[in-house]
Amino acid sequence: MTTPECSTVPWRKSTYSDGGGCVEVALATVPGTDGVERDTIRLVRDSKNPELGVLRLTARSWAALINGIKNH
Known part of the structure; x- marks a missing residue:
């Protein structure tokens, strides 16, 4: 899935x-x-494989992901 915000942002x-x-x-x-x-x-x-899709995360979800990775 490519959305407009995905094609114009610096990765x-x-x-x-x-x-x-x-x-x-x-x-x-x-x-x-x-x-x-x-x-x-x-x-x-x-x-x-950027064409396979993009995961969109809110600030809260991003923080939970990072904390989960650090604590694993």
């Missing part, structure tokens, strides 16, 4: 990946739930 990949398979992350601003305010979401995709 970042860890410098520790050493060119190997890794995830890429990006920030995107989208209309808020009320249609007026704007929300920032985190986008995550497979660096080797």
Whole structure:
């Protein structure tokens, strides 16, 4: 799934990946739930297969993901 915010954002990949398979992350601003305010979401995709789709995370979901990874 490619959405407009996915094609125009700068994607970042860890410098520790050493060119190997890794995830890429990006920030995107989208209309808020009320249609007026704007929300920032985190986008995550497979660096080797970006066409397979994008995971969209709210700030709260992103924090939970990172905390889960650190505590695993």
